Amino acid sequence: MTPSAAVTALREKLGVEPALEGRVVSVDVPVERWVECARLARTELGCLYFNWLSAVDWKEQGLEVLCRLDDLDGGWALAMRTKLGPDRVHCPTLTGLYRGADWMERECWDLLGVVFDGHPDLRRILLGQDWVGHPLRKDYAVDTAYEPYR
Amino acid sequence: MADAEARKVIEMGYGGNERLAMNMGPQHPSAHGVFRAILTLEGETVVGVDAVIGYLHRCHEKLGESLTYVQYPSIASKTDYVAAMTAELAYVAAVEKVGKIEVPKRAQYLRVLAAELQRIASHCLWLGTWCLDMGGALGGGATVFLYCIREREGVLDLFEALTGARLLYGFHQVGGVRYDVPAGWTQNVRETLDLIDSRVDEYEAMLEGNAFFLVRTQGVGTISRELAMDVGISGPLIRGSGVNYDVRRAEPYSSYEDFDFKVPVETAGDCYARYRVRMQEFRESIKICRQVLDGLPEGPISSRPGVKSVGQVRVAKGEGYTRVEGARGEIGAYIVADGGPKPYRLKWRGASFSNLSILPHILIGTKVADVVAIMGSVDPVFGEVDR
Numbered sequence: 001m002t003p004s005a006a007v008t009a010l011r012e013k014l015g016v017e018p019a020l021e022g023r024v025v026s027v028d029v030p031v032e033r034w035v036e037c038a039r040l041a042r043t044e045l046g047c048l049y050f051n052w053l054s055a056v057d058w059k060e061q062g063l064e065v066l067c068r069l070d071d072l073d074g075g076w077a078l079a080m081r082t083k084l085g086p087d088r089v090h091c092p093t094l095t096g097l098y099r100g101a102d103w104m105e106r107e108c109w110d111l112l113g114v115v116f117d118g119h120p121d122l123r124r125i126l127l128g129q130d131w132v133g134h135p136l137r138k139d140y141a142v143d144t145a146y147e148p149y150r
Numbered sequence: 151m152a153d154a155e156a157r158k159v160i161e162m163g164y165g166g167n168e169r170l171a172m173n174m175g176p177q178h179p180s181a182h183g184v185f186r187a188i189l190t191l192e193g194e195t196v197v198g199v200d201a202v203i204g205y206l207h208r209c210h211e212k213l214g215e216s217l218t219y220v221q222y223p224s225i226a227s228k229t230d231y232v233a234a235m236t237a238e239l240a241y242v243a244a245v246e247k248v249g250k251i252e253v254p255k256r257a258q259y260l261r262v263l264a265a266e267l268q269r270i271a272s273h274c275l276w277l278g279t280w281c282l283d284m285g286g287a288l289g290g291g292a293t294v295f296l297y298c299i300r301e302r303e304g305v306l307d308l309f310e311a312l313t314g315a316r317l318l319y320g321f322h323q324v325g326g327v328r329y330d331v332p333a334g335w336t337q338n339v340r341e342t343l344d345l346i347d348s349r350v351d352e353y354e355a356m357l358e359g360n361a362f363f364l365v366r367t368q369g370v371g372t373i374s375r376e377l378a379m380d381v382g383i384s385g386p387l388i389r390g391s392g393v394n395y396d397v398r399r400a401e402p403y404s405s406y407e408d409f410d411f412k413v414p415v416e417t418a419g420d421c422y423a424r425y426r427v428r429m430q431e432f433r434e435s436i437k438i439c440r441q442v443l444d445g446l447p448e449g450p451i452s453s454r455p456g457v458k459s460v461g462q463v464r465v466a467k468g469e470g471y472t473r474v475e476g477a478r479g480e481i482g483a484y485i486v487a488d489g490g491p492k493p494y495r496l497k498w499r500g501a502s503f504s505n506l507s508i509l510p511h512i513l514i515g516t517k518v519a520d521v522v523a524i525m526g527s528v529d530p531v532f533g534e535v536d537r
Contacts, residue, residue, distance in 0.1 A: 023401070024471075049395075050382040052499040056486060066484070066497075068471065072379065072395045079471070100382035103507040111211065126204035126536055135209050136495075142212070 001046045003076040013040055023076040031065075031082045035092045038069070041078050042097050046071045050100035055112045057138045062086040063114055067094065084114070093119040111136040169197070172518070176205055180283040180522040183532030187509070187521070194517050199510040206536035214496030219245050219463040222496075224320035229481075229498060230534040231318060232275055235268035235309075236476035237534070238322040243403060244472040244483035245324045245493075249465035256449040257326035258405040263442040264312075264321055265404075265474070266435040267305050267339070270346060272477035273428050273435075274302040277353065280425075280526035284366050294353065301349050304342040311335055324463055326452025336443050343436050350432045357425075367421040371512050371524035374419060381511065382504045385479025386431065387528065389415045390423035397475040404474075409441045421527040461491035471499075478502050478529055500534040 001009075006025050007018045014037055018027040029037045041047040047069035055065045067080045084091060093116040094101040105116040106125040113134035116122055124131060133140050175186035184205035190198030210229055214222055226241040227234035239261055246253060253261075278298030306316045313319045313329055321327055357363045373383070378391040388395055396413040398406045414430035416423035457463060465487040473482035479501030486495040505528050513521055 048376075048379045050380060051480075052382070052482065052484075052497070052504075054484065054497040056495045072393060072400070075400060098382075099377070099380045099511065100504065100507065103503065107503075111209070124204075126207040128204075135212050136215075142216075 001071060001074050001076075003074070006045045006071075006076065006078065009045060010037075010040070013044075024079055025076065026079045026081070029080060029082050031084055031091060034065075034080070034082050035094065035097070037080055038067070038094050038097050041069050041080070045078065046074055047078050048072070050094075050098035050104075051077065053094070053101060053104040053108060055108050055114050055136075057112060057136065058083075059138050060086060062088055063112065065091050065108070065114060069098075089113055089115050090117055091115070092117050095119055110134070113137060168192070174521065176202075180525060181532075182279060182526075182530065183535075185506075185530070185532060185535075187513075187525075189513075189518065189521065191518055194519070196513050196516055196518055196521065199513045201506065201509055203506065203532070204536050206532045208537065210498055210537040211496050214241075214493060214498075216492065218460045218491040219324050219465060219493070220457055220460045220491075223322050223324070224318070226483075227318040227320065228533060229500060229537055230476060230478065230502070230531050232531045232533075233268050233272040233477040234318050235264045235321060236474055236481055238319065239265060239404070240472065240474045240476070240481040240483045241496075242322045242324050243474060244470060244485045245465060245487075247472045248468045248470040248485050248487050249324070251325050252453050253326055253404070254450045254453055255405065255447045257451045257453075259442050259446050260327050260331070260451065261322065261404045262406060262409070263339075263439055263446075264309075264319075264327075265476075266438045266442070267308060269435045269477045270432060270439075271302045271305040271309075273432055274298040274305070274346075276428065276477075276526075276529045277425075278302075280523075280529070281357070281363075283522045283526045284363070294356065297349065297353065301346050304345060308335070308339055308342060311338070323452060323454065325454030326450070328452070330451050336446070339439065339443060343439055347433070347436050350429065354429060364422070366520075366523050367425060367527070368418075370421045370520050371516065371527060372419045373508060373512055377508070377511055378419070381508050383479065383508050384501055384504065385476070386424050386427040387479065387505050387508070389413065390427045391419040392417035397473050397480050401473070403472070408445070409438050411438050421523055424527045464489065464491050465493075473499070476501055478531065478534070479505060481534075498534075498537050500537055502530040502532070502534040503537070506530045506535050 003025050010018045018025050049070035049072050051068040051070050053067040055063050063084045065082050070077045108114050110124040170191045172189045175181050176184050186202040188200040189196050223238050226238045230237040278295035281294040310316050313321050373391045375392045378388045394415045399413050411434045414427050416426050467489045469486040471484040473480045481501050482499035484497035485493045488494040
């Protein structure tokens, strides 16, 4: 599939307005259509390669989850993003579609505190299981000494 | 959950079907870092894997947010410390993309030269340690290791002459590179390349004529094409599984389109296929290095004038993801800039993190002795896994 064909497909099937920049199609979807968009990308747009998933903390505007999926044969990528909204941390999981989402979502939960609903094993991955807080949140107090590191 | 499973050591006589939880790591010589795999065994067969990582976590992404664009490149090299040149390159390339900063042609060529020399050094270390892991079957175990380390020394000496450092270089900066080549250096590079070129033949003769090596690698740890893409592995791993994906070809950066090289692809997907890919990459990297030396243009090495303070480089509001092909695969940095001297958000896409996450999918059903061979063929660097 070509990126411009993907833009058309996304517009028709999901009713969203994608942006095309170079070989990257960016699409902003509401959180309830997050999985639907990924499923469309996997089954119809040929994005079989799971590249990465992460989030950005926009302070009072809340968290935004980002995900990049690649179509290696077509040589283009889909950059999906969804705004969770102020004080909301729940996002549906993509583990049912891509096995690579497993560790990436665990990392995103660990460092940013996004709860991926439906994830089979949502444990911390980089920090210890007893860690308090999510370091990449903008309100995380870096200088606070936690037990037992005082 | 993992710990509960680990504590549950069941002893049930000698029927052959009892399960045993075995901790491999966190301090295990074959892990090449600090990595703990909780294996559930049924006899000699692995039936469950829980990979525990994070022992080397330094929260690089938070560091990236608290250090300026001038400061961070030398810290970026500490993500993948075995291939520090490409890790730095991923960060500065992302900043240059977001900030629309030009890089002079000479700097682009020097970046390619550094990246390819780094790939050779990194693959040398991989080959040596991997064969060391597989042990005495390779004619004394440490033989290949010592040969590979000897060749890697040659490359590290070149880097030392270029940057003054042997492991973590601080060679790249936003807008170009920091050091130009010293007098007589290019001749040394050519000699080292010629030497390594002939030595790679020796490694191949030594390993591929060894029946034990073939038995331990062929058909072991097979990754299917579908699984490879689904999990998002990259580099020699995905090319060993029949996917022709190399960032240098898919999205050329830093003038890679100027050079003539092949992307080796093998279809078997086993440890031996990954070995073959890397051995061919040695030769392709040597080829690229020679082309760089032949065509190295004159001119400035950086578009950025010297800075008087670390906060002097500012990047206009914007965001972008840039990827480069490191020795282990796609290393990417996603940067959100807010106009200040530091990024608002930095996300590392570490090649080793994605590559390592394939392990729970391919270890099930293998013999416990093969775990070491498979893990070595993945070539994880834990600085990059844990970041």
